Amino acid sequence: MAFISSGYNPKKPMENRITDIGPRKYDEFYPPVIAKNKGKWLYHEILEPGILVHVGESGDKVYTIRVGGCRFMSVTHLREINEIADKYCDGYLRFTTRNNIEFMTDKEENVKPMKEDLLSRKFAGGSYKFPIGGTGAGVTNIVHTQGWIHCHTPATDASGTVKATMDVLFDQFTDMKLPAKLRVSMACCLNMCGAVHCSDIAILGYHRKPPMIDHEYIDKMCEIPLAIAACPTAAIKPTKIEIEGKELKTVSVKEEKCMFCGNCYTMCPSMPLADDVGDGIVLMAGGKISNRRDAPKFSKVVVAFIPNEQPRWPTMTATIKRMIEAYSKDANKYERLGQWAERIGWERFFEKCELEFTHHLIDDFRDPAYYTWRQTTNFKF
Amino acid sequence: METIEYMGKTFSVDEDGFIDDFNNWCPEWEQWVKTVEGIEEINDEHRKLVTVLRDYYEKNGIAPMVRILSKVTGFKLKHIYELYPSGPGKGACKMAGLPKPTGCV
Numbered sequence: 001m002a003f004i005s006s007g008y009n010p011k012k013p014m015e016n017r018i019t020d021i022g023p024r025k026y027d028e029f030y031p032p033v034i035a036k037n038k039g040k041w042l043y044h045e046i047l048e049p050g051i052l053v054h055v056g057e058s059g060d061k062v063y064t065i066r067v068g069g070c071r072f073m074s075v076t077h078l079r080e081i082n083e084i085a086d087k088y089c090d091g092y093l094r095f096t097t098r099n100n101i102e103f104m105t106d107k108e109e110n111v112k113p114m115k116e117d118l119l120s121r122k123f124a125g126g127s128y129k130f131p132i133g134g135t136g137a138g139v140t141n142i143v144h145t146q147g148w149i150h151c152h153t154p155a156t157d158a159s160g161t162v163k164a165t166m167d168v169l170f171d172q173f174t175d176m177k178l179p180a181k182l183r184v185s186m187a188c189c190l191n192m193c194g195a196v197h198c199s200d201i202a203i204l205g206y207h208r209k210p211p212m213i214d215h216e217y218i219d220k221m222c223e224i225p226l227a228i229a230a231c232p233t234a235a236i237k238p239t240k241i242e243i244e245g246k247e248l249k250t251v252s253v254k255e256e257k258c259m260f261c262g263n264c265y266t267m268c269p270s271m272p273l274a275d276d277v278g279d280g281i282v283l284m285a286g287g288k289i290s291n292r293r294d295a296p297k298f299s300k301v302v303v304a305f306i307p308n309e310q311p312r313w314p315t316m317t318a319t320i321k322r323m324i325e326a327y328s329k330d331a332n333k334y335e336r337l338g339q340w341a342e343r344i345g346w347e348r349f350f351e352k353c354e355l356e357f358t359h360h361l362i363d364d365f366r367d368p369a370y371y372t373w374r375q376t377t378n379f380k381f
Numbered sequence: 382m383e384t385i386e387y388m389g390k391t392f393s394v395d396e397d398g399f400i401d402d403f404n405n406w407c408p409e410w411e412q413w414v415k416t417v418e419g420i421e422e423i424n425d426e427h428r429k430l431v432t433v434l435r436d437y438y439e440k441n442g443i444a445p446m447v448r449i450l451s452k453v454t455g456f457k458l459k460h461i462y463e464l465y466p467s468g469p470g471k472g473a474c475k476m477a478g479l480p481k482p483t484g485c486v
């Protein structure tokens with residue numbers, strides 16, 4: 001398409017420039033019933049999976065239908081979401097903190113037709129466009145990252161692993177039969193953009209090979225002291241190398257000390273480490289962020305490595321399913337996965353989930369590693 | 382790498398317009414960056430920032446933190462943006478011939 005100006009003048013970039021106006025204020029987009037009852041809600045009920053009703057002091061009710069979203073969406077899809085909101089919700093809608101979509105209406109008579117309409121919409125390939133669910137004690141949307149769609153540091157893909165996992169856990173999205181809610185999150189490298197460190201189950205992209213060093217370019221592309229300081233295990237040191245008779249500044253990596261975090265590549269483009277067979281997935285489990293019953297927890301590594309098996313990651317999804325089934329069968333009501341694992345003991349967790357315990361799972365990072373070992377005779381055979 | 386011809390000089394640049402090598406910097410490069418970074422005329426304050434950045438990089442092998450840049454030049458961040466509308470990284474470091482900023486930028 002030929003160039004079409006928005007009115008911006010590249011010769012005078014600062015002229016008519018609008019800046020620091022921030023986001024639109026949230027209350028501009030409140031449905032009238034929400035604006036009217038704000039701060040005056042009495043109680044709520046989950047009517048069925050994916051459908052909530054909130055009742056205000058005034059007696060007003062608002063019905064919410066929550067539907068799954070794939071997060072990475074086309075404008076065509078957003079327009080279809082708008083069309084639905086126009087049809088049933090006077091044009092109002094919202095997105096949740098886990099990237100589900102919520103359609104709200106104060107008209108009870110709209111709920112049934114909206115539900116039927118949402119479930120009737122499918123993509124040409126057969127997937128539901130707007131599956132209803134994600135409430136209560138089930139599995140809701142997977143918080144995830146960029147993967148091979150857009151980032152340059154991933155060790156796995158985000159959208160692909162997430163679609164494969166949600167397909168396997170779909171019944172848990174549309175139902176509420178687990179002991180408590182179960183949050184699954186995914187991050188494609190251990191920068192952990194998102195929530196993997198505090199989720200019931202977490203999928204994490206992982207490398208297993210040290211970086212390659214592009215000696216010829218490193219001093220031109222990189223601020224070498226930053227690459228050195230990026231390393232958590234001090235595996236990198238500055239050095240010199242001779243290429244074609246010229247002495248160049250570069251770095252050397254002590255491979256026995258490198259644990260493939262990829263931080264040096266983040267700081268220095270001349271230290272790439274992605275590798276098709278080296279890279280794969282780590283699974284973590286037992287994290288939560290709420291304060292309900294006990295304090296928030298970090299998730300812990302429970303599977304050290306699963307290969308990348310695109311496009312469907314069958315080993316990974318089967319392992320996740322096995323953990324959720326064991327938890328579902330064994331945990332008490334209201335018990336989050338991490339609370340269950342701590343109550344029965346991690347040795348039992350590995351047994352019940354049929355996970356192999358390998359030396360990789362034993363913390364060896366600095367002084368705090370010691371506190372993760374067991375300084376007691378209390379354990380089960 | 383793209384090549385740019387400007388005022389009789391040839392520069393290799395990456396897709397974001399950063400120069401390939403700190404040592405290939407020259408005053409003509411400044412003039413070229415001026416045209417792409419929304420700067421009308423290069424004045425003494427622009428030059429002061431470039432000089433400080435180049436000295437610091439030569440001495441330390443890294444670009445200074447923003448607070449160091451402010452402290453050494455005496456320019457508040459707001460003023461640095463007035464001089465370089467794209468900011469100290471994309472604007473001033475580019476003009477000074479420093480490597481492109483990395484990390485989660």
Ligand code: HEM
Nearest residue numbers: 034040041042043044046052054062064134135136137181
């Ligand atoms: C007096 C006012 C309210 C109280 C006391 C309240 C209380 C709660 C509680 C305790 C939960 C957690 C239930 C669970 O996940 O097991 C919850 C969930 C939720 N509430 Fe409310 N709520 C109120 C008003 C609202 C309003 C006005 C909205 C939005 C219209 C809202 C939206 C939600 C949503 C989306 C959830 C998550 C449901 C789920 O994921 O299962 N709440 N609420």
Ligand code: HEM
Nearest residue numbers: 097180181182183198287288289290291292293334335336
């Ligand atoms: C009477 C007050 C409240 C009650 C009884 C309540 C109860 C609950 C319960 C039972 C859960 C499920 C927790 C779990 O399964 O681990 C929950 C989750 C949550 N609550 Fe509350 N809550 C209250 C107030 C609040 C308030 C004031 C906020 C925010 C300011 C809040 C934010 C949340 C969030 C974000 C979650 C989801 C946590 C997660 O995904 O793990 N709650 N709440």
Ligand code: SF4
Nearest residue numbers: 146151154188189193
């Ligand atoms: S988790 Fe890592 S690879 Fe994924 S988006 Fe974040 S920084 Fe990029």
Ligand code: SF4
Nearest residue numbers: 231258259261262264
């Ligand atoms: S990958 Fe991580 S551990 Fe290995 S050298 Fe780079 S920064 Fe250090």
